[in-house]
Amino acid sequence: MPDRLDDVFHASHRLPPDAASRLSADDLSRLRALATEPGRQRVPAMNALVVAGDPGVVDLLAVTLRDSGADPAVRAAWAMQLAATGRPDAEDALVRALPEAGPAVVRARIAAALARIGSPFVLDDLARLAGDPDPAVGRVGAFARHVVAYRHGMPGFEVPRPDDQDLLEVDDDHAPPMAVGRAGPEESAATLVSLRNDTFGLALSEDTGLRIDCGVRRMVFLYSQDFLRRGAGGPLRLPMMPGLIAQRGPDGSYATRLVLLAGPQDGESFHLALYRTDGYQMMAGAATIDGEGAVFELRGVGGVRNKLPALLRGRIQGGEFVLTSAAEARAVPEASHPTPDSL
């Protein structure tokens, strides 16, 4: 195997930034062969083609995704890789694969991929997925429908709004410190580059962001350019996605962890909902317009196993969030337990 392909198959985490750009035409052709042969190298080989921006990769993924004889986990991975190409024809490839999707993991991942790149044309498909008998497919399908509609400013697809009694309390006195500050152009731009196409279809600003440090975790909120332009008045009129939270991984790279949705509530306020990328609503709240922008509050949503007991309060000024209070409980309550097993 040529040395340059070693970079692809030896990496333990994300491909080093220069590894994909060094691949020659011959390397890409070898990767295409490996990506379509049975074997454990299919997924990393296809991944390298996606990162390298290989022009034929969408067609290759479109064919392989529809191969109902292939391993469902591999097909699910390919669905996400289609979204990661950032190519306009990826949406069509995902929709065409839906009728033959088969196992729930493949259906759920096609829905998740469409959340990232889908246009309003897929809303009917997502409505069907939202009604899927499998709960995970239904959850991701409903989430994808919200995301696509909010991203495109379409009313009529409002997120569920938890009752007040379903919102979690946070004991501020025992919460670990959360440090929140503005992320400047250098940090915002670097985070955006690291995300590659993991941007949920948003045109994100590289000029400003919000840095959130909580324990060992570093997160950066990146604003959509649309929200920065419209400011707090934007979601008062139409649903939109103000931005997303990218989290730094152990290798220093960033991946999208949470996305923020906002839309009209009444004449003077708009709702806010923070979702995990698998479709669980983690925080909910509202913002109320005042003379200088808006005041907002977001609280953790209960009733799901993976709840996030946290509280965020602040202002929106000039399209940017300024936090006045941020607290997160120390522990994650009520994780599920795996079943004892043997090998």
Added chain:
Amino acid sequence: MRPLRPPRDEEEPTGGGGAPPPPPPIRHLDINIIRVGFEDFTAEDDAELANAIQVTRAIYARVRLNLRTVTFWRISVSEAAEHAIIDSAAEAEDLTWDWTVPNDALDVFVVRVMNDADGWSAVDGSCDKNSKGMTGSVVSLNGDAANSANTLAHEVGHYLGLEHIPDDGNIVGNNGSSDAFTGIHAWQGVVMRRHCFVRA
């Protein structure tokens, strides 16, 4: 990434005059191996996993760290849902956030397929598995047997405090592109043996 921590409280033997110092006492590590979407694991997957455990045990034994009790757990395909595959470090953290084995051993989640990486783990991870952050290691079976063995030794090594190093041949070497490497330095053993999941 944080800088490498120099060993503090327990030094490796340095030579010098007189009789060589006695080797440090053996320490023990217990782990939970959790197969995510267990029904889809083939006999070949299970063999690759069993080999990875055996190779990791042999690597760690060289620094007097005994991989003592390996307990097996499972998450079904329907429970795992879309997390039967992992697409990013953020999703790996979601998995360790949602699932915890109720004991005081290190949780190692095994997925058959992972995009964009072979595995993810916190570096010097927490021993409070209900705390925030990545409270376990997540490994895949993306590569051949030797590659998957490195992935297990590499990710558990991260959890116990190891950072990437440039050294060729080391389990966390070649700056993270550690392929199927099995090398381990004595000083890395000193770092790992200090972790709160490691017992006397």
